[in-house]
Amino acid sequence: MSLFTFAKTEFHNLFSRPVTEQYPQKPKQFKERTRGHIENNIDLCILCGMCARKCPSNAITVNRAERTWEIRPFSCVQCGSCVENCPKKCLSMCQSYTRPGPEQTARLLRKPQPAAKPQPAAKPKFSAAPAPVGKSAS
Amino acid sequence: MSTRSVVPFGPHHPVLPEPIHLDLVLEDEKVVDVIPSIGFIHRGLEKLVEKRDFRDFVYVAERMCGICSFMHGMSYCEAVEHIMGVELPPRAKYLRTIWCELSRLHSHLLWLGLLADAFGFESLFMQCWRLREKILDMFEASTGGRLIFSVNKIGGQRRDMDNAMLHGFVEKLGGLEEDLKGITSTFLANSAVNSRLKGVGYMTKKMAQEYGVAGPFMRASGIARDTRKLGYDAYGDLNFEPITSTEGDCYARTQVRVRELFQSIDLIRQAVAKIPEGPVAVPIRGFPKGEYMVRVEQPRGEAIYYVKANGTKFLDRFRVRTPTFANVPAMIELMKGCRLSEIPMLILTIDPCVSCIER
Ligand code: SF4
Ligand code: SF4
Numbered sequence: 108m109s110l111f112t113f114a115k116t117e118f119h120n121l122f123s124r125p126v127t128e129q130y131p132q133k134p135k136q137f138k139e140r141t142r143g144h145i146e147n148n149i150d151l152c153i154l155c156g157m158c159a160r161k162c163p164s165n166a167i168t169v170n171r172a173e174r175t176w177e178i179r180p181f182s183c184v185q186c187g188s189c190v191e192n193c194p195k196k197c198l199s200m201c202q203s204y205t206r207p208g209p210e211q212t213a214r215l216l217r218k219p220q221p222a223a224k225p226q227p228a229a230k231p232k233f234s235a236a237p238a239p240v241g242k243s244a245s
Numbered sequence: 246m247s248t249r250s251v252v253p254f255g256p257h258h259p260v261l262p263e264p265i266h267l268d269l270v271l272e273d274e275k276v277v278d279v280i281p282s283i284g285f286i287h288r289g290l291e292k293l294v295e296k297r298d299f300r301d302f303v304y305v306a307e308r309m310c311g312i313c314s315f316m317h318g319m320s321y322c323e324a325v326e327h328i329m330g331v332e333l334p335p336r337a338k339y340l341r342t343i344w345c346e347l348s349r350l351h352s353h354l355l356w357l358g359l360l361a362d363a364f365g366f367e368s369l370f371m372q373c374w375r376l377r378e379k380i381l382d383m384f385e386a387s388t389g390g391r392l393i394f395s396v397n398k399i400g401g402q403r404r405d406m407d408n409a410m411l412h413g414f415v416e417k418l419g420g421l422e423e424d425l426k427g428i429t430s431t432f433l434a435n436s437a438v439n440s441r442l443k444g445v446g447y448m449t450k451k452m453a454q455e456y457g458v459a460g461p462f463m464r465a466s467g468i469a470r471d472t473r474k475l476g477y478d479a480y481g482d483l484n485f486e487p488i489t490s491t492e493g494d495c496y497a498r499t500q501v502r503v504r505e506l507f508q509s510i511d512l513i514r515q516a517v518a519k520i521p522e523g524p525v526a527v528p529i530r531g532f533p534k535g536e537y538m539v540r541v542e543q544p545r546g547e548a549i550y551y552v553k554a555n556g557t558k559f560l561d562r563f564r565v566r567t568p569t570f571a572n573v574p575a576m577i578e579l580m581k582g583c584r585l586s587e588i589p590m591l592i593l594t595i596d597p598c599v600s601c602i603e604r
Contacts, residue, residue: 142389
């Protein structure tokens, strides 16, 4: 009885295609909802720091003084909390996974200095995520 | 009298990918005493609740363990929802039930594979995991994650599954059911497999009660207790009976889990047939204040979640009693008197989840 089961499985295995995907030759097909990695459209970002505060693994650093937004993709756990809480909706969850690499690199995005308005330069003190700005933005 | 020797088992051992350490005191082949030590992967996740906004903590809660992740997140949300007096929309309850049962399918299939691997049946292991992969694909299509879903939030679900997706899943599960019948008959009817399982680690009903064990480990000893019968989420509307066996050995535990696979498929069918339309989340306002205890049936048994909130955005206390934690003392007791070669079977048939024990 059970021998017959194995024979059936054996024949099936001999004459069917592999179940596994032939990964490097055949690129991976992601599902529509796959949570792969985070991208930021830095032109829309207002550097409010909401994403950094809401991130459970502290993968994002926002530096208002330097006007930079930095993500450490190897710390990110793809939860989507930052995307959900971003007031400007400039973050997006992309389908492809973070590429493996020899070291845990960070990705730094720099927002260009504003052309016309000179006054934000007069705010020296806080470097990370001051709360009032987040409030005014939402 | 023969001399005693101590054989260390774990923390890294081929039968179990997770770290638990046992010192097995042997007299020849026979195990006379077992000294467990745990704590290799304690991460302090319960303490983290004091530092994370209660709405964001659900991401932490579901990362306690990769297998029951959905239920960890869900139960945490349910505890907080109870404290805040939030009534979930019916569709959200059904969605939670469907994802719970899919999680149970994937967990039991994973376990069957590991069991096959432990008694050295590699191809059976691969077949089980091949089928499990289909469930993981469903997870990825419906939630975006293969193991960690991140679809729970306080007040409902982040994602909906439309009817086309749900019916597609039911159809796929129909095919899966056929494949499962073939594979599980090998577990239950093959004489070589049975010789490794039958009569090993026999636990009486009385002992199960005394040690307070949980889940299929308990039901295999003849106690018909299933927390799903409390009717949380949509379980109250579904028709099912706890699956039990009276034999109490490793074979009975396998049998209970195998039958639960089919029960889960049936429950998903029922839930998809009954799922109402409507919103999947309600907005929440304010902060929780009070305490609540939630009991749910995880694939490994009854889990208890305790949440205490103080009216701020940080909670005071979050405590989880996981089923494996309840099952370990009985497992240790069962090991005494058995042979060394039976130890892997015994460890596996409680379906241990060490990440859950240590959090
Ligand atoms: S929350 Fe959005 S707008 Fe604010 S800093 Fe992050 S990416 Fe920029
Ligand atoms: S997806 Fe989650 S872990 Fe990743 S950066 Fe956003 S909030 Fe942090």
